[in-house]
Amino acid sequence: MRILQMSFSAGMLILAIFVIRSLAINRLPKKTFVALWGIVLLRLLVPITIPVKINIGDTLGGRILVENVDKTANALDLNYVVSGLMQGQMETSPQAANIFSTLYVVWVIGAIILLLFFLVSYIRSYRKLQEALPLEDNELLNAWLHENQLRRTIKLRVSDRISTPITYGIFSPKIVLPKMMCLTDNKQIEYVMSHELIHIKRFDNLWKIVSIIAVCVHWFNPLVWVMYVLFNRDLEISCDEEVISILGENNKEAYALALINLAEKRASISLFYNGFGKNSIQERIVSIMKYKKTKVLGFGCAIILVLAASIVFAVPTLSTGESSMPLITTSTNAIYAKLDVPSIEEITLNGYPVNEFGETYGPDIYDSILPEPDLILAEGVNGVKGYVKASDLSPEVKSIEEALAYNKQHKGGRYIPLYLQDGKTIIGEFYISN
Template sequence: MKWSEPMNLLQMSLSASVLILMAVAFRKFFSDRIPRTVFSLLWLLAWWKLMISAPMGFPVPAAHSLSGKMPDITAALPFSAGTWQTAGAGPDFGWNLLKILWLCGAVAVSLYIAYLHAASMKKYRTAILLKESSWIPMWLEQKRSFRRITVRVSDEIDSPLTYGIFFPVILLPKQTDWADKESMKLILEHEAAHIRHLDALKKLCLNISCVCHWFNPLVWLMAALACRDMELACDEAVVRAVGGENRKLYADLLVELEAKRAGIHLLTSGFGQSLMKERVLHIMNRKEKVSLTGILFSLAMVISYITVYGAMPSGTFSLNFRKDDPTLGGIFELYSVEEYQRIVDAVKVDRGEKDPDAVAMERDLNRLKADNGKGEYVIHKGAFLMETETVMVSFNPTIVMRPELVNRNVLLTAETYRNDMAEVAEILDDAIADGFLTEAQRKRVMDKMEENLAGIESAPVP
């Protein structure tokens, strides 16, 4: 995916927004029946749609159809019947302005998050290793984490927190009541759950999505609610570990710690990431065992969510090749008379009726009308738009699929078609360099043109 393309980014953001709204609705109406780990899965899918859902391959704008059909991208940018056409003398000012605005916003959000992180790390580096209690390291060893967990003490914080992805640290306030072993176990159980759940990594990913999609308020909402659900998932883990009979003790401890909390940084995991009322009610009302109804609700919710995930288009997508099309997977659709009439009219208005391209396209239109749907004369739609630093061009697949139908100033011969092949190869090479095309797709196009060339060479000379 090219993050510099505004349409790609906007399309991905809009597609993910639908999933975010679904997750918010599920969270609102089914919160008490479904474990928080299920909501974590929903947030993960929404994040994936935001950031990584566009697969590598031949990117095609997907905003007009979910069925994989090639949209009429030439309607906005008419091209002549030749191999390609220059669409402008310079880069599009509007899109470049959007790119600059997006980049400025992304840099500003990045700097803000980096500042908060650096300020927090500066405080955390003053923490010292735990010495007050000997049973805590042994207790952590029993948790069998695949990463070594370090416990430190700091006088810069007011409530426990966890930070670090590869080398996790549980940071405890200096004023902790070390004699209250039961409360200490509850605190450590909660923080250890954050480490097991990889919450520091999740929050880093959420921050990245906020940087890239800073203009979308739903992405910020997703980050906030996902952080709450991380806390609630850890609360559920604590209740499962210590038993339901201790849930009131845990809720009381939660209230006490929240009262002391001074603030938590975005890349840390602490007790204060969710509303107190929501957490206490969730702890007290949550059943120890998930009911059959909850399981069924979870399955139905995840299935419906994944269904919508698959249906929503990303910023780009890859088309599967079809056996009956040796070129680019069936994207060379045909113009109807009405469609091509609109293109011709637009060119006339833009360039004048005597423009050479307009005259050639008018001639093509008349031939298309005379064909009357028999299929002996067709006009293919453009395959893609290719934007470089100085020019945007459109590729005309008729030169590949039906070279005999292309209007020329010279006779179609093997020599003139070799020139066409050289021009097409140059365009395709540029498209590959810009990430618009794969080598395999280029080969399919050139193989088809080689086949055409062989037919032209073997044809009898008139």
């Protein structure tokens, strides 16, 4: 369930970024989109709990509607006679269990197959690059290397197995140049080496691996594949932009020409490594030729976008109770017209509402600050929704032995009333299974 929630929320973020990118790719700093995709990757891979309304604890006749299943039952709550309802351990129907089991197996198999595909591609590419020979007798390259050394030692190699410059390695980066490349062209060398150096400084190879992990985990989500393609493309476009900002706008045409001359058909090697060659070459050239120094307004918009995306990533997604309260039959219209379901926003801001008898009611959001409401939103027999009393769910027992005895007494399960928010008007039944 958590994987689906993460994938869904990230998918919404991907759609928003895709629209913004389509409208403003040449109006905002290209680093903006790299940062936004980075936030998406975190959303896809970091299992932060999102209190999206879900239904858990399917029983033979009813289920509690909760906002978060991460709360652990208190040790004393072994007397919670619904066999671990608070821990989401209630029985599900055999059909639902089979469906979820099948989907889980399909997801695991798909992830493993995709992971093996990328792993085999990596091994083949790595072997090719390992055949590259050290490049040590070029004065121009040696001088550049001396001027641009980082804490991580950069090594230069040359290979006849590639047709475009490639950078690989994270902690010990290596720049591999094609043997066919003219190593006496000062300008071309400057463009290529500056481009690859930026990839190394930004750990772009590491981000490529992270994006591949995200694809393997969320392979079933087509929007994640869209993110993967655009993320890799924006890494290159952002790198091009930084090269132009360093070398000056008067080098745009020459840099674009160098890009065209070196661009070849993308090889499988680009799955893991950064290259100067083709990666949506047309979009890159358009971006280069439209490059202008970013103004204050552009920076401001970029900051706002990144902050907004960060908030979407970090802040729980709130949903109202009404949104998941469909009308089951026409006979329930009158009931739902009287049923009051407070939204999560209202509960978060004002606490649970109180009925005329002094009882709190609403969906149990399992907040560490707010106590459990007296009346908990639930779905009863035949899909009727209402409230069950917390006291009915958990009879008072003083020891584990009493709880076990109670369970034994009600071995076949039991029915409890389903109320309106007043806690008096019975509208249905809720079945608790052992």
